Each structure stands twice: as C-alpha cells, then as structure tokens.
Amino acid sequence: MLKLRINGQLRAVTSAPDTPLAYVLRDEFKLKGTKIGCGLEQCGACTVLADDEAVQSCATPAAVFEGRAITTIEGLSQTPEGKRVQQAFVAQRAAQCGYCTAGLVVAVTSLLRTQGAFDRATAQTALRGHLCRCGSHPRVLAAAEAAQKGDG
Amino acid sequence: MSLTVYPFVRDWLRVAQGRLVLRTGKVDIGQRISTALMRIAAEELSLPIDRIDVAPVRTGDSPDEGITSGSNSIQQTGQAQRLACATARGAALLRAAEGFGVDVAALDLAEGLVRHRGSNKQISVLDLLSELADDLKVDPEAPSRALNTALGDAPPRGLRAMVEGTFAYLHDLERPGMLHARIVRPPVLDAVLIDIDPDPLHRAQAAGLQIIRDGSFLAVAGTPEWAVVRGAEKLSAACNWDIGTGLETGDVFEVMAERDAERLTVVNGFPETSLRLPEPIETPDFEATFKRPYTLHGALAPSAALAEFKAGQLEILTHSQGIYPLRDSIADSLAMAPEDVVVEHAPGSGCYGHNAADDVAFETALIARALPDRPVLLKYTRADEHAREPVGPAMAVSVRASLDDEGEVAALWMEARGDTFRGRPRAGPNRAGAARLAANRARDADIPRFVPEPNMNRHAGLHRNLDPIYAFADKRLVKALVPDLPLRSSALRCLGxxxxxxxxxxxxxxxxxxxxxxxxxxxxxxxxxxxxxxxxxxxxxxxxxxxxxxxxxxxxxxxxxxxxxxxxxxxxxxxxxxxxxxxxxxxxxxxxxxxxxxxxxxxxxxxxxxxxxxxxxxxxxxxxxxxxxxxxxxxxxxxxxxxxxxxxxxxxxxxxxxxxxxxxxxxxxxxxxxxxxxxxxxxxxxxxxxxxxxxxxxxxxxxxx
CATH class of the missing domain: 3.30.365.10 (Aldehyde oxidase/xanthine dehydrogenase, molybdopterin binding domain)
Incomplete structure (x- = not known):
C-alpha cells in the first residue's frame, strides 16, 4: 500500500493508484487548503511542498511523491517560515478572491527556504506558473519581499 | 433603489447573540463588498468591526437587490446600509436618552457604548439596537457620521483564512452522503447526443457511477471525486454527437459588419428608439475602427454548485451574482414554484461578470433532482469552463471625427457594434430566464431560444461609455446590436x-x-x-x-x-x-x-x-x-x-x-x-x-x- 508523508505524518493512501496528489489530499485526507484550478498543472493553485520544492499536484499521481515530505498549506501554517509568509500576505492584503492565495503562500515559502535572499525579479520568475485573475500580483510580490526581509 | 422595496431598518440590520448582523442582497466576489458594509456600519454605529457579521445571502431571506454587477454595490446596498445604520443610531440615542432621563445632546457614542457625560450611566449600543421597533423606517435624510479613520487597519473579511487555506469555497464543501458530479460536455451547446457506446456506459454504471441524462444533457455522479472525473472522461469518449452545422467560423468582425443590426441613436448615455439615426461625418479628419475579440472571464476556479432535492424542494448553493433571478429562472425551467427553490450564495473564485456560475447551478439542480435526498457537488473542469462560459462579446467600435481650426474635436460619429452583454438568466418575455441557461438548450424541454434585445438603460451593454465624457459640440452616437454571432456572450467586467x-x-x-x-x-x-x-x-x-x-x-x-x-x-x-x-x-x-x-x-x-x-x-x-x-x-x-x-x-x-x-x-x-x-x-x-x-x-x- 502507498504511504505518503503528509505534514509530518506517514499516512496510508487508499485512493486509486492513478489519483493525483491534490485529489488524495482534498478528498481522502480532507486537506482542502490545496485548491484545484485546472487539473492540468497550469495555474499553480494546487501547489504544495515536496521536501522544500514547490510542486503542482493536481495531475501528478500521488504515488510519484512516495518518499518525499509533502507539506500542504495546513502544514505550513504550523511552521515559522509559513507563518511569516502568511503574516506578510495579511499585512500586504495580498488576496482578493483568494483562490490562488494558498498556492502562492506555499510557493513563496519554498522560495524563502531554497533561495534565502531574493529580489523582486527572482520572485516574479519563480511565480510565473501561478495565475491570479483578480490582479493581486503586486501585493503578493510585496509580501514575498517583506517575508524575505523578516518584517512580515 | 433598494430602500423603496425594503424600507425598514430591520430589513438591513438585526442584532443576534450580541452581534450586529448586516443584511444585503449583494454578494462578495472578492471585491470586498462585505468588508465595505461592515466598515460603513462600524462607522455609523461606532461599533468595533469584530462585533459585526454579514448574513448569508439567501433567497426568501435577504433583500432582493438583483445582480451584483455594474460597480453598483457601494451605491445601492452601501447607501441603504449607511442610511439604515444612521437611522438606527438616531433611534438608539433617543431611546438611551429616555431611559437615562437626560438630553440626547448629553450622550456620547463610542466603541459600542452610549455614555452620559456627567454621570456613570452607560448602555451598549447593541442592546439599544435589539430593542428598536420592527416598523422603524429608514430615514433617507439620516445624517451620516464623519469618517472614522481608526478603522484603517481592519483586515478584509476572510483574508486570514485565505492565507491559511481554511477559507471555505463552494468547491471545498462536504455534506454527509454527498456525491461529486461532472458533466459530459457536448462539443457545442446545441449538439445533439445521438447515442452512447453501451460498453463504457455499462462499465461506468457497474463501477457505481450514476449517469444522468435529460435529452442531450449528460452528467456523471458518484464518489470518490477522482472516479467521477475519470468516469466522465471515459463516457465523453463514448458519446456520439451531432453538431449540426456547428459554429460559424471566419472573421467575426467581418461577419458582424455585414449582418443586419438593430441600430439605435444614443443620447446622454441612453438609446432612443424615437430618434432618427445620426448622419455619419462625410469627410472626417480621423476615421478608424477598433476591435476587441471574444474574451473569457476565466475564473481561476472552474464554476461549481452544491444542490440537494428533498421533499419536493431544491436547495442550491451557488457563486452566482444574482440569487433571485437565478432562482426564478431555475423554477421556471423545472416548472417549480419559486418558493420551492432556495438559492444561497457561497464563495467561489473571482468571476468578473457572468461566467458559468448560473449554468452550473442549474445543471447541479438537474442532477440533484434525478438523485433525491443526496447532496450533489458539481464542478466544471477547466476545459468545461473555457468551452462553456458565456464570453465577453466581440465588439467593433467605429469612430469618425472632424476637427475645428484649433485641432479640437468639433464633431464625432461613433458606432459600437456587437452581440449582447445580457446573457444572465433573468425573467423576461418568452421565458428569457430559462432560455439563457445553457442546459436548457440540450434538455428535452420546450423552451424558446433566447433572442437578445438592446439594453436600454443608461450607459449599459454595448453603449457603456460610448457617450464621450468630453464636451464635443456635435456627438452622433449609435449602438448596433448584432444578435446570434457564433459564441454565446454575456456580461464581462466593464461591458462595452x-x-x-x-x-x-x-x-x-x-x-x-x-x-x-x-x-x-x-x-x-x-x-x-x-x-x-x-x-x-x-x-x-x-x-x-x-x-x-x-x-x-x-x-x-x-x-x-x-x-x-x-x-x-x-x-x-x-x-x-x-x-x-x-x-x-x-x-x-x-x-x-x-x-x-x-x-x-x-x-x-x-x-x-x-x-x-x-x-x-x-x-x-x-x-x-x-x-x-x-x-x-x-x-x-x-x-x-x-x-x-x-x-x-x-x-x-x-x-x-x-x-x-x-x-x-x-x-x-x-x-x-x-x-x-x-x-x-x-x-x-x-x-x-x-x-x-x-x-x-x-x-x-x-x-x-
């Protein structure tokens, strides 16, 4: 049986083997913070951390993530970096409808963990795979910058 | 205006369990109208914002404020709320003055408390509000309080939950016994389902999936969600569709230029049926035609709805911008009494106008009606949304201007041409509400095809901002509605x-x-x-x-x-x-x-x-x-x-x-x-x-x- 490490816990997966990770997270484990926006890994709403890497999860079968530490937005809320990024998003009011937001929080946290210091252009490139239709981008970039400086 | 239909203070605000509950017919679609309403109430009643809620927007309960559109919310529901709160404040202060046996002028209102200057008498404004008379009418002249800038830091409603991933979108809801559903999308809206290859159909049924069919409307329901997604894909591959002549192709701007249009003169922002069409300018100094193609709303979350059919009643959760018009259109489609259809708003992603929200709500109702006593959550796929949402219409705007000696505009002729922005399901002649729901084009239902009519409101549809803000002496403006262009169109943010x-x-x-x-x-x-x-x-x-x-x-x-x-x-x-x-x-x-x-x-x-x-x-x-x-x-x-x-x-x-x-x-x-x-x-x-x-x-x- 497939076992996945999700938010620090090793969990047995009973979903059909071809089920994409996002559906396993949402439907089997009721972790609904991971959003599905396209089912094609084109929009970034389903972004989670695999180890510290930001990955999209709505089309890749869960089994591909065996052996990696999956962290969802719910798990990130328990970590210092995750909280810092979330606080920066709140301070910058970096959401409108909010559907893209959780994926962006995950991606910015990954950036923080993997890049340390980064500039706006780096963040812009790193977030290229994330779509936002309301136009919250400038605030997200400001939040990324603030979180990086530690003054979220 | 909202106050003529809902004249009482209690239509707009009530006190429940020690909190102020604001009532509105406008829905929050990420534009923060609920936050704005809470701020207005906080300002007018000097209440801390964390003591204020906004009631769910639900048919039969909330004021009917039509559609949340046109950037009208702050003026309509916002103004009604401000006046209701200001009226309530005046009445509350009077009541406090009577109770204390003092003059109103000797009372201060701050941080939710009415205090008497010169004694230690005080009372909570919420207590006072809870005792207001049911027939207290909103005073349209009630004076507004000065701006309370201290409100500046209150975060928007829901923001914290959004960043933590706990904000519940419609897509995230769970109900006991709930089924997931997907539609099997026809290639075009009017395609006829000829037959389904029986083997895949039987395999889907054997796997426990429910297949719902009404004419050429086809959907799959079951659990878990992924099985439904895959089931719909497999069933889609097994369907044989007749698309008839299919969609008209070619340059849509050439098509609309050649086709007969319903043309109306526009004066002061209003189309006028009684006026002759203006003469175009014969020898213009400037002449051009500007074109905008069909454009998607492209909501980040494909549309969704949750419905349950129980004891003859349909209950629907939707992210539609108009709960009452949608309720009436669904009731008409299904020959149900409007009271037997309850529509409540639940958050979806930003919509930017009339996207597939209403279509999905109706389609969920169709599935739920076929599977009574089971909550059904239908979601479109990304391709469903891109393929089916009513698009912003293609539009061509022609201008001709003549100049005076100073190079300023002396005369302007301008024509805005295109298909309708008015695709929202909304009651009207020839069952216009039902006719504008996509699934009714596929069902075995005798609903006439929708024929758009020009929107005659001020600055609406194609002629929104057609009338220049500039003081040109001679303005000759024409709105030209060309119906039946290839793609179904409707309201997209900003319209024309x-x-x-x-x-x-x-x-x-x-x-x-x-x-x-x-x-x-x-x-x-x-x-x-x-x-x-x-x-x-x-x-x-x-x-x-x-x-x-x-x-x-x-x-x-x-x-x-x-x-x-x-x-x-x-x-x-x-x-x-x-x-x-x-x-x-x-x-x-x-x-x-x-x-x-x-x-x-x-x-x-x-x-x-x-x-x-x-x-x-x-x-x-x-x-x-x-x-x-x-x-x-x-x-x-x-x-x-x-x-x-x-x-x-x-x-x-x-x-x-x-x-x-x-x-x-x-x-x-x-x-x-x-x-x-x-x-x-x-x-x-x-x-x-x-x-x-x-x-x-x-x-x-x-x-x-």
Missing part, C-alpha cells in the same frame, strides 16, 4: 466600456499628436468637469519625470470616468516594445477620484487589480474556435498576464471629500487598455486597432508599415 474607451482614447491620443499638444492638456481642453481636470492634474504631477526614451520605450495616457458617473481614472503607462514584438509594461501610474472613500485599501486593490486585468485583456486574451467548438480550452492556448509581466504600479487617490461614494471595480481596466495601446503608438509609431496587442499583432503591423 473597454472597447469604447479604447476607441475614444486612441482617437484622442492620435488627435493630440496631430495638434502637437501634450496628451493630458489636449484632453483637458475638452473637459468641463473640474474633478476630471483635477484627476489629470494629479496624473501630470505623478509624471514629473519624463519617460525613459530608450529603444522601443513609450508612454501612453488615457482618461475615463466609468459610465460618465462613477470613479474617474487617469492612467499613464510606461512600456517597452521589445525586439520580439512583445510588450513589457514598466510602470503604470494611476490617479483616481471615487468620491467619499469607504475602504481605502479595498479601493486601491480594485483599481490595481483592474489595471492588471485590463493589461491581460490588452496584451493576451482572445478566444479561438472552429466549427466543432472552442479551441482555447486551457491556460496554454488562452494566455493571460503572468507574474513576470507585472509592472510597477503607483496609485494616488484624490480626496473626494463628501462627494457620494461611487463604485470603482470597473473603473481602471478600460483606460489601462487604452493607455497601453497609446504607449505602443508612442514607442513604435504603430497605431493598433485590434486587441490583443501581442507580439504577433505588433510584428504584423510593423511589416505592413
């Missing part, structure tokens, strides 16, 4: 204002250049509105630094006042046309006047978001289709603005003082689109007439020079 402002502001830009005038002062020469002049003065101040004049760089200016009555916006876009032809936005500066500001940060967020959505429309967005349906079915084939294209944005809001608060949600996209077109002209000398202004369009125009 986007194409009309693109046309007008491109013209003003060209004419300023021809007159050798600065684009801002040239516009000001034609403006009589002092607040417009002030907005442009502010924009001028923001542009103290000259534009960067590197290779391919340019600055474009545009001005618009949404519906000539709402937020005034001046935009300057500094951009660079790169060697490959693609535009890079460098810096967007925007000055705006929205009257009295309720939620300063919310206002800026709307303006800023509008700039970026406008930029996305301007640079990227266009729907493509063939005879057997739309071809832009994902985010690769339908590109939108991405993070690495986001410019620096500077926004300055000038004080509207006590001028009434006006909507801002649609004020910034149209002038942004026009300013980008003008920036490209400044950078390259190329005047582009058709959106999107992408690398292909620019290279093609350059080659034709």
């Amino acid at each position: 204002a986007t194409a009309n402002i693109l046309a007008l502001e491109s013209m003003m830009d060209s004419l300023a250049g021809r007159a050798g005038a600065d684009p801002i002062s040239y516009r000001q020469r034609h403006l009589e509105d002092r607040r417009a002049a002030a907005v442009l003065d502010r924009l001028q101040d923001m542009l103290k630094r000259p534009p960067f004049l590197g290779e391919g760089a340019g600055r474009g200016i545009a001005y618009a006042q949404y519906k000539n009555a709402m937020t005034r916006v001046g935009v300057a876009v500094d951009l660079t046309v790169q060697e490959c032809g693609a535009v890079r936005l460098d810096h967007v500066r925007l000055a705006a006047d929205a009257g009295r500001v309720v939620d300063a940060d919310g206002l800026r967020a709307q303006l800023e978001g509008g700039v970026l959505q406008g930029a996305s429309w301007a640079l990227h967005e266009e729907v493509h289709w063939g005879p057997s349906g739309r071809e832009t079915l994902d985010w690769d084939s339908y590109p939108v603005l991405r993070f690495d294209e986001v410019p620096k944005i500077t926004i300055e809001v000038i004080g509207g003082g006590d001028a009434p608060s006006v909507g801002a949600g649609e004020a910034s996209p149209p002038p942004t689109v026009a300013a980008i077109a003008n920036g490209i002209f400044a950078a390259t000398g190329l005047r582009l007439y058709r959106l999107p202004l992408n690398a292909d369009a620019i290279m093609t125009a350059a080659l034709q020079e």
Whole structure:
C-alpha cells in the first residue's frame, strides 16, 4: 500500500493508484487548503511542498511523491517560515478572491527556504506558473519581499 | 433603489447573540463588498468591526437587490446600509436618552457604548439596537457620521483564512452522503447526443457511477471525486454527437459588419428608439475602427454548485451574482414554484461578470433532482469552463471625427457594434430566464431560444461609455446590436466600456499628436468637469519625470470616468516594445477620484487589480474556435498576464471629500487598455486597432508599415 508523508505524518493512501496528489489530499485526507484550478498543472493553485520544492499536484499521481515530505498549506501554517509568509500576505492584503492565495503562500515559502535572499525579479520568475485573475500580483510580490526581509 | 422595496431598518440590520448582523442582497466576489458594509456600519454605529457579521445571502431571506454587477454595490446596498445604520443610531440615542432621563445632546457614542457625560450611566449600543421597533423606517435624510479613520487597519473579511487555506469555497464543501458530479460536455451547446457506446456506459454504471441524462444533457455522479472525473472522461469518449452545422467560423468582425443590426441613436448615455439615426461625418479628419475579440472571464476556479432535492424542494448553493433571478429562472425551467427553490450564495473564485456560475447551478439542480435526498457537488473542469462560459462579446467600435481650426474635436460619429452583454438568466418575455441557461438548450424541454434585445438603460451593454465624457459640440452616437454571432456572450467586467474607451482614447491620443499638444492638456481642453481636470492634474504631477526614451520605450495616457458617473481614472503607462514584438509594461501610474472613500485599501486593490486585468485583456486574451467548438480550452492556448509581466504600479487617490461614494471595480481596466495601446503608438509609431496587442499583432503591423 502507498504511504505518503503528509505534514509530518506517514499516512496510508487508499485512493486509486492513478489519483493525483491534490485529489488524495482534498478528498481522502480532507486537506482542502490545496485548491484545484485546472487539473492540468497550469495555474499553480494546487501547489504544495515536496521536501522544500514547490510542486503542482493536481495531475501528478500521488504515488510519484512516495518518499518525499509533502507539506500542504495546513502544514505550513504550523511552521515559522509559513507563518511569516502568511503574516506578510495579511499585512500586504495580498488576496482578493483568494483562490490562488494558498498556492502562492506555499510557493513563496519554498522560495524563502531554497533561495534565502531574493529580489523582486527572482520572485516574479519563480511565480510565473501561478495565475491570479483578480490582479493581486503586486501585493503578493510585496509580501514575498517583506517575508524575505523578516518584517512580515 | 433598494430602500423603496425594503424600507425598514430591520430589513438591513438585526442584532443576534450580541452581534450586529448586516443584511444585503449583494454578494462578495472578492471585491470586498462585505468588508465595505461592515466598515460603513462600524462607522455609523461606532461599533468595533469584530462585533459585526454579514448574513448569508439567501433567497426568501435577504433583500432582493438583483445582480451584483455594474460597480453598483457601494451605491445601492452601501447607501441603504449607511442610511439604515444612521437611522438606527438616531433611534438608539433617543431611546438611551429616555431611559437615562437626560438630553440626547448629553450622550456620547463610542466603541459600542452610549455614555452620559456627567454621570456613570452607560448602555451598549447593541442592546439599544435589539430593542428598536420592527416598523422603524429608514430615514433617507439620516445624517451620516464623519469618517472614522481608526478603522484603517481592519483586515478584509476572510483574508486570514485565505492565507491559511481554511477559507471555505463552494468547491471545498462536504455534506454527509454527498456525491461529486461532472458533466459530459457536448462539443457545442446545441449538439445533439445521438447515442452512447453501451460498453463504457455499462462499465461506468457497474463501477457505481450514476449517469444522468435529460435529452442531450449528460452528467456523471458518484464518489470518490477522482472516479467521477475519470468516469466522465471515459463516457465523453463514448458519446456520439451531432453538431449540426456547428459554429460559424471566419472573421467575426467581418461577419458582424455585414449582418443586419438593430441600430439605435444614443443620447446622454441612453438609446432612443424615437430618434432618427445620426448622419455619419462625410469627410472626417480621423476615421478608424477598433476591435476587441471574444474574451473569457476565466475564473481561476472552474464554476461549481452544491444542490440537494428533498421533499419536493431544491436547495442550491451557488457563486452566482444574482440569487433571485437565478432562482426564478431555475423554477421556471423545472416548472417549480419559486418558493420551492432556495438559492444561497457561497464563495467561489473571482468571476468578473457572468461566467458559468448560473449554468452550473442549474445543471447541479438537474442532477440533484434525478438523485433525491443526496447532496450533489458539481464542478466544471477547466476545459468545461473555457468551452462553456458565456464570453465577453466581440465588439467593433467605429469612430469618425472632424476637427475645428484649433485641432479640437468639433464633431464625432461613433458606432459600437456587437452581440449582447445580457446573457444572465433573468425573467423576461418568452421565458428569457430559462432560455439563457445553457442546459436548457440540450434538455428535452420546450423552451424558446433566447433572442437578445438592446439594453436600454443608461450607459449599459454595448453603449457603456460610448457617450464621450468630453464636451464635443456635435456627438452622433449609435449602438448596433448584432444578435446570434457564433459564441454565446454575456456580461464581462466593464461591458462595452473597454472597447469604447479604447476607441475614444486612441482617437484622442492620435488627435493630440496631430495638434502637437501634450496628451493630458489636449484632453483637458475638452473637459468641463473640474474633478476630471483635477484627476489629470494629479496624473501630470505623478509624471514629473519624463519617460525613459530608450529603444522601443513609450508612454501612453488615457482618461475615463466609468459610465460618465462613477470613479474617474487617469492612467499613464510606461512600456517597452521589445525586439520580439512583445510588450513589457514598466510602470503604470494611476490617479483616481471615487468620491467619499469607504475602504481605502479595498479601493486601491480594485483599481490595481483592474489595471492588471485590463493589461491581460490588452496584451493576451482572445478566444479561438472552429466549427466543432472552442479551441482555447486551457491556460496554454488562452494566455493571460503572468507574474513576470507585472509592472510597477503607483496609485494616488484624490480626496473626494463628501462627494457620494461611487463604485470603482470597473473603473481602471478600460483606460489601462487604452493607455497601453497609446504607449505602443508612442514607442513604435504603430497605431493598433485590434486587441490583443501581442507580439504577433505588433510584428504584423510593423511589416505592413
């Protein structure tokens, strides 16, 4: 049986083997913070951390993530970096409808963990795979910058 | 106005369990109207914002305020709420004065408490409000309190939950026994389902999936969600459809130019049936036609709804912008009494107008009715949404202008042409509500086909912002509705204002250049509105630094006042046309006047978001289709603005003082689109007439020079 490490816990997966990770997270484990926006890994709403890497999860079968530490937005809320990024998003009011937001929080946290210091252009490139239709981008970039400086 | 139908204070606010509960018919679609209402109530009643809730928006319970659209919420529900709260405050203070046996003038109201100066008497304003008479009427003259700037830091409703991933969208809801559902999408709306290959059908049923069919409407329901997704895909491959003649192809602008149109003269923003059509200008000094293609709403979350059919009653959760019109349209479609259909709003992602929300709500109702006593959560797939949502119509705006000796506009003829923006299900003749729900075109239901009629309201539909804000002496304006163009169309944020402002502001830009005038002062020469002049003065101040004049760089200016009555916006876009032809936005500066500001940060967020959505429309967005349906079915084939294209944005809001608060949600996209077109002209000398202004369009125009 497939076992996945999700938010620090090793969990047995009973979903059909071809089920994409996002559906396993949402439907089997009721972790609904991971959003599905396209089912094609084109929009970034389903972004989670695999180890510290930001990955999209709505089309890749869960089994591909065996052996990696999956962290969802719910798990990130328990970590210092995750909280810092979330606080920066709140301070910058970096959401409108909010559907893209959780994926962006995950991606910015990954950036923080993997890049340390980064500039706006780096963040812009790193977030290229994330779509936002309301136009919250400038605030997200400001939040990324603030979180990086530690003054979220 | 909302108050004529709902005249009582208790229609708008009540006290429950020690909290103030605001009631509204307008729904929060990410534009923060609920936050704005809470701020208004907090201001008027001096209540801490965390003691205020907004009631669920639900038919039979909430005030019927029609559709949440047109940037009207702050004026309609916002103004009603302000007056209701102000009336309630006056009544509460009177009651406190009576109770204390003192004069009202000796009372202070702060932080939710009414205190008597000179004694220790005090009482909670919520206690007072809970005792207000049921028949207390809202006083339309109730005086508003001065702005309470201390509210500035309250975060928008739901923001914390959004960043933590705990904000419950409709898509995330669970109910005991709930089934997931997907539709099996026909290639085009009118396709007829001839047959389904029996083997895959039986396999799906054997796997426990429910197959729901009503005529050519086909859907799959079951659990878990992924099994339903896969089941619908497999069933789709097993379906044999007849698409008839399919969608009409060819250049939609040529088609609409040749086709008979219903043409109406527009005067002061109103189409007039009794007036003769104006003569076009015979020998214009400026003549051009500007085109905007079909555009998606492209909500980030494909539409969804949750419904249950129980004891003859349908209960539906939807992210529709109009719960009452949708309820009536669904009741009509299913021959049910409106009271037996309860529609409640639940958050979806941003919608930017009439997307597939209403269609999905009805389709969920169809599935739920076939599977009584089981909650059903239907979600569209990304391809369903891209393929089925009613698109913003393609529009062509022709302008002809003649100039006086000073190079100023003496006469303008202008025609806005295209299909309808009015696709929302809403009751009307010939069962217009039911006729506008997509599934009714597939069902075995005898519902006449919807025939659009021109929207005769002020600055509506195709003629939104057709009437220039400029004081041209001779204005000859025509609205030309061309029904039945290939794609089903409906309301998209800003309606006709986007194409009309693109046309007008491109013209003003060209004419300023021809007159050798600065684009801002040239516009000001034609403006009589002092607040417009002030907005442009502010924009001028923001542009103290000259534009960067590197290779391919340019600055474009545009001005618009949404519906000539709402937020005034001046935009300057500094951009660079790169060697490959693609535009890079460098810096967007925007000055705006929205009257009295309720939620300063919310206002800026709307303006800023509008700039970026406008930029996305301007640079990227266009729907493509063939005879057997739309071809832009994902985010690769339908590109939108991405993070690495986001410019620096500077926004300055000038004080509207006590001028009434006006909507801002649609004020910034149209002038942004026009300013980008003008920036490209400044950078390259190329005047582009058709959106999107992408690398292909620019290279093609350059080659034709």
